[in-house]
Amino acid sequence: MQAIGLCRFSYPALGGFQVGHDTTEERIAYLYDEARLEERFSLLETVALPCLKAQTDPDFSMVFLIGDQFPAQHAKRLESLLSDLPQAVIHREPPRQHREVMKEVLNAARINPKEPCLQFRYDDDDAVSVDFIARLRRTVEDSAGLLKDQRSVAFDWPKGYIAEFGPDGIRAAEVFRPLNVAALAMYVKGGSPVTIMNFAHDKLPRFMPCVSLPDAAMFVRSHNGSNDSRQGLARHVEVAPLDAEGEALFRERFAIDADQVRRTFSA
Template sequence: MQVIGFCRFSYPAEGGFQVEHDRLEDRIAYLYAPERIEERFKHFETICLPGLRAQTDPDFTFVILIGEMMPEVYIERLLALVEDFPQAMIAPRAPGPHRKVCQEVINSARDLDQPCLEFRHDDDDAVAVDFVETLRAAARDVAPLLRKNRLVGLDWNRGWVARPSVDGIHAEQIVNPYWGVAQAVAVKPGVKQSIMNFGHLKLNQFMPTVTFTQPEMYVRGHNDHNDSRQKKHVKPVQLPLVDAETERMFRERFAIDADHVRRVFG
């Protein structure tokens, strides 16, 4: 079964953001502001990519949606980061309606005549190194459900919320269903709707879903430029610096290296 991961990397969509802008030009300026985009690159390099590169099942495609107007210096930097990641596919697009563009980009990487497992992935999140392998196994386990439904959601609710810094990894364990990371949708052949046609918190309103509480399957990145943290009255989250044993777990489970984090953020 085909597996496709989908990531928006500072794509200036119409809609799709909790931070609203009156003009497209304002959104583009916000997305490519040097301080913000620098932080996105650091998280992408240290948190997002390592676990994807290290997947025990490497048979998947990872589509990265970017804006056609992204400055060339950032495009070159992005290409350099995924040079040794053959599953990556950069998809430049002009600004357009969020869900429509995401659906088109995902389907451009699909064989629509075949079933597909699609997972969404933010540029500051991570999945465990066996996520793709586990996703395929889960799809086999619920095969009767997949045969009866156009779409079926698969969600892993246990993981970590983490903030990388010059000191290393600040993190704590969490259980949170439908959080949009380590979440997938099984799509039947011929169905053009994608995982991005649905809000991750509302997935179970549109299709049957199966939630798994073991094992720990994700790291949800936490930083000052999270879209969900730009609203007023959002309280800061204090995360403890992890110890050496937890650093080792992050390396083994998510391929996140605390020494690499310290170098990049230092």
């Protein structure tokens, strides 16, 4: 069963942001600001990509959506960072309505739309556990009876970490966040055009069954200077520097290396 991830990398969508702008030009200027992009690339390199490259089950597709006006030098940088992630493709689109373009991109990525698939959203500053794809597949197989008569079913792992990354390393706190974007996926039956982007992530259980597995920590949600998580949905979390044991856990569970974080954010 095909598994498809979709990451919006500074794509200037119409809608879809908690940070508001009056015009598309203002949004593009905000998203492509050099200082902001530098932070996003640092987080992509040290947080979001390592766990994808380390997945114990590498059988998944990953689409990175960027704008058709994305600066050429940064497009080359993105291509370089993705060069050793063979599952990744870069898709360019002009500014369009957020949900509509995301739904189209997901459906276009389906190899055989008549077959069921798995879908997940992925933010460029978050991480999932290195066994996320494997756990997702195993859980879907275990849920065969539930899937039989459903158009779609959500799968949620609500335990994880809120973390901040910088020159001093990683500050984090363990949290329980049901229906977080990270470590949330959806089964779609064959022949259905529905996608995970048809729904707000925190409202999925209103429209379909949702299987929640509150066992192992499965995500790292980044809080930083330029992400939407600092807006109204963000809740204050007291983070603390990781000790040696915590750094080892982040390295083994999420492929996030604290020394790499320190080097990258000190550059």
